[in-house]
Amino acid sequence: MVALKERWPSLILVFVMLVVKLWRKKSKLRSALIFSQNCCCNFGLNSVQPNTANLTSLPKVVVDPKAKTSNDTVRAWRRREEEIMAKVKLTVNGRAVSGDCEERTLLVHFIREKLGLTGTHVGCDTNQCGACVVHMDGKSVKSCSILAVQASGSTITTIEGLANNGELHPVQAAFKEHHGLQCGFCTPGMVMTAVDMISRHGGDLDEKTVRHELDGNICRCTGYHNIVKAVLSANEQMRGTAKQAAE
Ligand code: FES
Numbered sequence: 001m002v003a004l005k006e007r008w009p010s011l012i013l014v015f016v017m018l019v020v021k022l023w024r025k026k027s028k029l030r031s032a033l034i035f036s037q038n039c040c041c042n043f044g045l046n047s048v049q050p051n052t053a054n055l056t057s058l059p060k061v062v063v064d065p066k067a068k069t070s071n072d073t074v075r076a077w078r079r080r081e082e083e084i085m086a087k088v089k090l091t092v093n094g095r096a097v098s099g100d101c102e103e104r105t106l107l108v109h110f111i112r113e114k115l116g117l118t119g120t121h122v123g124c125d126t127n128q129c130g131a132c133v134v135h136m137d138g139k140s141v142k143s144c145s146i147l148a149v150q151a152s153g154s155t156i157t158t159i160e161g162l163a164n165n166g167e168l169h170p171v172q173a174a175f176k177e178h179h180g181l182q183c184g185f186c187t188p189g190m191v192m193t194a195v196d197m198i199s200r201h202g203g204d205l206d207e208k209t210v211r212h213e214l215d216g217n218i219c220r221c222t223g224y225h226n227i228v229k230a231v232l233s234a235n236e237q238m239r240g241t242a243k244q245a246a247e
């Protein structure tokens with residue numbers, strides 16, 4: 001009896017601890033119950049069936065009926081990829097080149113990415129800025145507006161093909177002399193357009209014509225003044241040869 005009297009505080013403590021433990025367990029159960037009641041499954045969403053009517057408009061996945069494993073399917077996709085690849089053959093800057101590309105590949109991307117000729121720039125990809133101008137069979141074209149497959153079989157000259165044995169083309173030299181560039185991003189397209197312009201007009205250019213013909217080339221830096229000066233200067237130098245070429 002004496003021993004029990006001495007131990008009653010510890011017994012009360014054990015009892016309190018038991019009560020606290022039970023209470024905690026109960027609140028955990030309660031929260032789990034509340035969560036399960038409020039989660040999406042119990043908002044009635046699990047009873048909503050997918051609207052299969054909408055699924056009919058989705059593209060069907062075509063599985064090769066002969067495919068036995070997923071590797072067969074992968075191989076089938078690769079074959080399909082090869083089928084849609086096109087072979088492009090060009091003569092670029094006097095060199096015969098060829099390469100495979102997707103049919104949708106633009107000429108500018110073929111030149112830059114397949115041939116590594118990054119002098120031709122992409123400023124807009126939408127036929128506006130003229131940074132991508134190259135010569136195709138002697139005429140200036142915006143290479144972002146032509147598919148590589150369309151150009152197949154033609155002769156292409158890019159900015160890299162203008163200099164001769166390390167000597168700048170007269171138009172390049174004139175741009176350098178008259179500071180016809182600042183950042184230089186538009187310059188390859190400007191130069192290629194100018195070369196074509198001078199040869200088309202047989203060296204017979206005036207400022208108005210140059211400004212009009214540069215309509216399709218956008219420069220964000222120079223204000224065009226020095227570009228026009230450079231083209232007119234190159235025109236003077238090339239007059240003789242340009243006349244002969246035009247005749
Ligand atoms: S990139 Fe071709 S016109 Fe701009």
Ligand code: FES
Nearest residue numbers: 182186219220221
């Ligand atoms: S020099 Fe910079 S865009 Fe023409």
